[in-house]
Amino acid sequence: MIHIENIQKVYRARGRTVTALDDVSLHVAPGEVYGVIGRSGAGKSTLLRSVTMLERPDRGRVVVDGADLSALSERELRAARQRIGMIHQHFGLLSSRDVAGNVAFPLEVTGAPRKERRRRVAELLDLVGLDGLGRAYPAQLSGGQKQRVGIARALAGSPSVLLSDEATSALDPETTGSILALLRRLNRELGLTVLLITHEMDVVKNICDSAAVMHAGRITESGSVRELLTRSGSEIARGLFPLPPTVARPGTTIVDVTFVGDAAEESPARFVSDLARAHSIDVGILGGSIEDLAGGRAGRLRLELPGTPDDNAAPLAHLRDRGLALEVAA
Numbered sequence: 526m527i528h529i530e531n532i533q534k535v536y537r538a539r540g541r542t543v544t545a546l547d548d549v550s551l552h553v554a555p556g557e558v559y560g561v562i563g564r565s566g567a568g569k570s571t572l573l574r575s576v577t578m579l580e581r582p583d584r585g586r587v588v589v590d591g592a593d594l595s596a597l598s599e600r601e602l603r604a605a606r607q608r609i610g611m612i613h614q615h616f617g618l619l620s621s622r623d624v625a626g627n628v629a630f631p632l633e634v635t636g637a638p639r640k641e642r643r644r645r646v647a648e649l650l651d652l653v654g655l656d657g658l659g660r661a662y663p664a665q666l667s668g669g670q671k672q673r674v675g676i677a678r679a680l681a682g683s684p685s686v687l688l689s690d691e692a693t694s695a696l697d698p699e700t701t702g703s704i705l706a707l708l709r710r711l712n713r714e715l716g717l718t719v720l721l722i723t724h725e726m727d728v729v730k731n732i733c734d735s736a737a738v739m740h741a742g743r744i745t746e747s748g749s750v751r752e753l754l755t756r757s758g759s760e761i762a763r764g765l766f767p768l769p770p771t772v773a774r775p776g777t778t779i780v781d782v783t784f785v786g787d788a789a790e791e792s793p794a795r796f797v798s799d800l801a802r803a804h805s806i807d808v809g810i811l812g813g814s815i816e817d818l819a820g821g822r823a824g825r826l827r828l829e830l831p832g833t834p835d836d837n838a839a840p841l842a843h844l845r846d847r848g849l850a851l852e853v854a855a
C-alpha cells in the first residue's frame with residue numbers, strides 16, 4: 526500500500542548539512558498498522574512528510590495505493606493527497622470553527638454539496654464517538670476529544686491510508702489507550718492502512734502489526750512485530766520486553782527465551798518445569814513477562830541454567846525443538 530524506496534533527504538542550513546533520511550526503504554502492506562519508532566531527530570517527521578511529498582526527497586520513490594507520488598505535479602499531488610488522511614500531535618484544529626465545521630473543512634475544499642457534508646460529518650462524528658458534540662468548539666474539548674475530531678477530519682475524504690504524526694504524544698496514558706483503540710478499530714472496520722511515527726514503545730505494543738526502528742536517518746530494523754521479537758539483537762524485542770541487566774555467574778548459562786504464537790498461549794512456567802524435569806537441572810528465572818500485543822500474545826523470559834553453554838547443548842536443543850527462539854549470552 527505504501528512503498529518508500531531508497532529515499533534520501535539532506536537539509537542544508539547555515540553552512541551545516543543534516544542527512545535527515547539516508548537511503549530509507551519501507552513497505553507497508555494494505556490493512557496493516559505500521560509503526561516507525563525513534564528518538565527525537567531520528568528523521569521520523571521528515572519520513573512522514575515525504576510520504577505526502579510535503580517534503581520532496583532528493584532521491585528515491587514513494588508509491589501510495591499504486592500512485593508514484595514522486596512523479597506527480599503539484600496539482601496532481603493535491604488530488605492524490607485527498608486519499609491520504611493525516612493526524613498530528615497538536616491536533617491542528619481551527620479554533621474559530623466548531624467541531625462540525627472542522628470535520629467539514631476538507632469536504633468544503635473538495636466542493637461537496639452542503640447536504641452531503643452534513644450527512645458525512647454526522648456519520649464521522651458517530652464513527653469516532655463524538656455524537657452530539659458537533660456544536661462544541663475546540664477550546665471546550667479535552668485532548669482526547671480534540672484528537673477524535675482530528676481523526677474524523679482526516680477520514681472525511683474516505684482515505685485508504687492514515688498517517689499519524691505522534692498522535693498520542695500530548696495525551697495522558699488513559700486517553701492514549703482510548704485513541705489507540707479507536708485507531709485499531711478503524712483499521713479493522715474500514716480496512717484502513719495506518720503508518721504512524723512515535724517515540725513510545727507502548728504504541729508499538731498496543732497497535733502495530735509491523736514496525737521499524739530509525740536512528741540518525743536510517744532504518745536499522747524492520748519487519749512484522751512477531752518476526753522482530755524472535756530476531757537476535759532486535760531493539761524492538763528489547764523495548765517490548767525489557768529484561769534486567771544480567772552478568773552470567775561463572776559456570777552458568779544465561780538464555781533469553783522468546784515465546785510467540787502457540788508457544789505464548791501455553792504457560793511459560795510449563796516450559797521451564799518440563800525443561801528442569803527432562804534434564805534434571807535447576808532452572809532459574811531471572812526476569813521476563815508475557816504481554817498481549819496487537820499481533821497476539823508474546824513473551825520473553827531470561828533463564829539461568831547450571832553449566833556452560835557447551836554443557837547445555839541438550840537443554841538448549843530441547844527449547845529450540847519446542848519452537849522457541851533463543852538468545853544465549855556470550
Ligand SMILES: Nc1ncnc2c1ncn2[C@@H]1O[C@H](COP(=O)(O)OP(=O)(O)OP(=O)(O)O)[C@@H](O)[C@H]1O
Pocket residue numbers: 536537538543544545563564565566567568569570571572
Ligand atoms: N527544515 C529543516 N531544515 C534543516 N534541518 C531540518 C529541517 N527539518 C528537520 N531537520 C533536521 O533533520 C533531522 C531529522 O528531523 P525530524 O524532525 O525528521 O526528526 P524526528 O525524528 O521527527 O524528531 P522529532 O520527534 O524531534 O520531530 C534533525 O536533525 C533535524 O534537526
